[in-house]
Amino acid sequence: MQSTPRVLKLLNGFTSLVFVISLYLVFFYAPREAVMGEVQRIFYFHVAAGWVGALAFLVTAVAGGMLLARGDRKWDQIALASVEIGVVFTFINIVTGSIWARPIWNTWWTWDPRLVTATVMELIYLAYLMLRQGIEDPDRRARFGAVYGIVGFLSVPLTFLSIRIFRTIHPVVIGNNDPTAQGTFDMTPKMRLAFFFSLFTFTFIYVTLLWHRLRLERFKETIEERKMLAMTA
Amino acid sequence: MWLQEAPADTISYMLLGFGVIFGSMGIYLISLVLRVRGLRKDQEILDEIEQG
Numbered sequence: 001m002q003s004t005p006r007v008l009k010l011l012n013g014f015t016s017l018v019f020v021i022s023l024y025l026v027f028f029y030a031p032r033e034a035v036m037g038e039v040q041r042i043f044y045f046h047v048a049a050g051w052v053g054a055l056a057f058l059v060t061a062v063a064g065g066m067l068l069a070r071g072d073r074k075w076d077q078i079a080l081a082s083v084e085i086g087v088v089f090t091f092i093n094i095v096t097g098s099i100w101a102r103p104i105w106n107t108w109w110t111w112d113p114r115l116v117t118a119t120v121m122e123l124i125y126l127a128y129l130m131l132r133q134g135i136e137d138p139d140r141r142a143r144f145g146a147v148y149g150i151v152g153f154l155s156v157p158l159t160f161l162s163i164r165i166f167r168t169i170h171p172v173v174i175g176n177n178d179p180t181a182q183g184t185f186d187m188t189p190k191m192r193l194a195f196f197f198s199l200f201t202f203t204f205i206y207v208t209l210l211w212h213r214l215r216l217e218r219f220k221e222t223i224e225e226r227k228m229l230a231m232t233a
Numbered sequence: 234m235w236l237q238e239a240p241a242d243t244i245s246y247m248l249l250g251f252g253v254i255f256g257s258m259g260i261y262l263i264s265l266v267l268r269v270r271g272l273r274k275d276q277e278i279l280d281e282i283e284q285g
Contacts, residue, residue: 091257
């Protein structure tokens with residue numbers, strides 16, 4: 001593996017810095033919500049994790065399109081790296097939502113359109129990771145991943161729009177709430193700053209992780225090629 | 234809700250939530266480090282084979 005590029009080292013430092021700042025904003029700067037209490041602080045990273053999941057799956061779909069158009073396997077590496085990160089952050093999004101729901105909705109889980117679509121989206125991309133492993137031919141695996149990544153992306157706008165087009169109890173952060181929504185609150189200017197800074201921070205966390213994961217994937221392919229050569233020699 | 238004087242005591246749920254956030258991110262970072270280490274070991278073995 002090549003030594004870490006200087007820009008990546010700077011990115012590591014910058015991302016760590018903004019993460020610490022966002023922790024300060026979430027825990028000390030943003031006020032405690034008047035009704036829900038401390039659990040509302042989960043909201044800042046819950047939404048940011050959901051945003052990273054959606055962004056990661058968008059990158060996978062775009063990389064899939066690029067692979068089909070140009071045939072360069074580097075796009076498959078990007079798609080795979082992005083899915084892995086997206087799955088981790090969507091998991092965080094779903095589980096933290098469930099933890100928030102317990103005191104607010106009085107249940108860990110309900111068959112609400114947002115919860116269901118987010119979970120289906122997570123399962124679609126978990127299947128992407130598992131199904132890829134069943135294909136040995138790298139070119140076929142890359143083409144399969146590209147088509148799956150593009151088709152699977154349909155689940156992302158469906159998840160985003162689910163609380164806007166279906167009757168739901170899930171609060172809408174940006175836009176109008178359904179009258180049946182439970183756990184809504186008005187963001188104060190300090191809360192809004194913590195919220196948008198968390199989105200900014202998690203975007204940088206995504207970019208940093210993607211770069212590291214991509215380097216790992218390239219290293220892995222180099223080692224696998226060397227193994228093949230060693231076996232045939 | 235109208236009779237509620239203080240916010241609900243939900244600090245344990247907040248701690249659980251942030252535990253999941255930091256735990257998941259930490260596990261993913263550790264998995265990246267372990268995978269790199271594993272590949273470095275493979276690289277060393279391949280270097281030895283090629284030299285021998």
